Amino acid sequence: MTQKKDSLPTLLLKKVEHRNKVQLLVLFDFNFKMKEQIKALGGYYWSQSLKGWYTPFSSENVTILKEALKDSASFKLDASVYESISVIPLRKQRNISEENKNVLRLFVKYLKGKRFSESTVKTYFTFVADFFDYIQDTELESVNNRTIELFIEDVFIPRKYSISTHRQFISAMKVFKAFYPESKIDEIQLKRPKKSKLLPTVLSKEEIIDLLRCTKNLKHRAILAMIYSAGLRISELLNLTLKDIDIDRRQIIVKNSKGRRDRHIILADSFIPLLLNYVNSFDPVTYFAEGKPGVKYSSESVRAFLHRSTKMAKISKKVTPHTLRHSYATHLLENGIDLRYIQELLGHAKPETTMIYTHVSKKDLLNIKSPLDIALKSLSQDNGNSTHFTKKISGNIN
Numbered sequence: 001m002t003q004k005k006d007s008l009p010t011l012l013l014k015k016v017e018h019r020n021k022v023q024l025l026v027l028f029d030f031n032f033k034m035k036e037q038i039k040a041l042g043g044y045y046w047s048q049s050l051k052g053w054y055t056p057f058s059s060e061n062v063t064i065l066k067e068a069l070k071d072s073a074s075f076k077l078d079a080s081v082y083e084s085i086s087v088i089p090l091r092k093q094r095n096i097s098e099e100n101k102n103v104l105r106l107f108v109k110y111l112k113g114k115r116f117s118e119s120t121v122k123t124y125f126t127f128v129a130d131f132f133d134y135i136q137d138t139e140l141e142s143v144n145n146r147t148i149e150l151f152i153e154d155v156f157i158p159r160k161y162s163i164s165t166h167r168q169f170i171s172a173m174k175v176f177k178a179f180y181p182e183s184k185i186d187e188i189q190l191k192r193p194k195k196s197k198l199l200p201t202v203l204s205k206e207e208i209i210d211l212l213r214c215t216k217n218l219k220h221r222a223i224l225a226m227i228y229s230a231g232l233r234i235s236e237l238l239n240l241t242l243k244d245i246d247i248d249r250r251q252i253i254v255k256n257s258k259g260r261r262d263r264h265i266i267l268a269d270s271f272i273p274l275l276l277n278y279v280n281s282f283d284p285v286t287y288f289a290e291g292k293p294g295v296k297y298s299s300e301s302v303r304a305f306l307h308r309s310t311k312m313a314k315i316s317k318k319v320t321p322h323t324l325r326h327s328y329a330t331h332l333l334e335n336g337i338d339l340r341y342i343q344e345l346l347g348h349a350k351p352e353t354t355m356i357y358t359h360v361s362k363k364d365l366l367n368i369k370s371p372l373d374i375a376l377k378s379l380s381q382d383n384g385n386s387t388h389f390t391k392k393i394s395g396n397i398n
Helices: 030-043 059-068 098-112 120-134 147-154 163-179 205-213 217-232 234-239 269-282 299-312 321-334 339-346 351-360 372-384 388-394
Strands: 012-016 021-027 045-047 052-056 075-077 249-259 261-266
Touching: 012 059, 021 059, 021 299, 030 059, 098 120, 098 163, 120 147, 147 163, 163 261, 205 217, 205 321, 217 234, 217 269, 217 299, 234 249, 234 321, 261 339, 299 321, 299 351, 321 339, 339 351
Parallel strands: 012 075
Antiparallel strands: 012 021, 021 052, 045 052, 249 261
């Protein structure tokens, strides 16, 4: 005896990109019997991130699934099933000669000897390794500025790398020239493109509160509140240890941050109850944010749950951990805090870096009246009716 169609579980079939392949994703409300039937088909795998079962996508696999479960489920096909999905191929393995690999090893040793940060060493190594992969067997002694320009034209532009990444690459090649002076690179003529003068995305104070309220996980909420309340960079948050937080003195010590500088930051009074609740509940061992006991949390995890919280808070802006730092600085400025103090709190080496927040702060802009407001106010005072002209332009004009 077959079940009535209305009582059968509904399986939603979607076409998605997962693990760098196009997959058939099967979604349904939890049903133990259906789960066992899917597993019995073979070739289906559970995805925690997608919250569903998947297998390589093909029209044949869709047909097989529908035929196998026709008496056990009803089917709903998502529009994506009929759409084409292009999969970005995984980065191919670099083809670098043994001689150049040895040069790379010595270059990394050189960078460490110059006391570049771990992040900079990794970035410069990646750039130079990609460059070596591009030039293949070309002798390093013959590499010149035009070689670098061709690499940018053939690799950077197609991959749509940002201006800031382009600037970093030029910096890496200037350092490489200092390390390997035998090349024909002229570092003086090697020009970085001009910086993009884009204003940072800033959340309002109301959006910050909504974001925290929509972050249900206590650890995640504590991490986001820490970033915003102290204006931390993501690297500073991940390296922050419990002993760097002094509750009695209401201070946080950020050690060895960008530019190898330490600085003190105010620990927000309103954050302390959340901090204590989080520490007592999760019992971190060494770091403020830990994935496993004594192990740093990952930046990818922070970005992932921040993205989810942003969607739950219905914030349409693109929000990253650095957006919270931008918001912290802007809100300080709007509250009347002097730029010199904000520079110190953020750990900026140059005041020019902090000056960008003067362009996004509403503090002084709110005191400026639009000519339209002034014109309407003037006419209203002459007419004696404060709402007459406002209503006149807000409705249909006959």
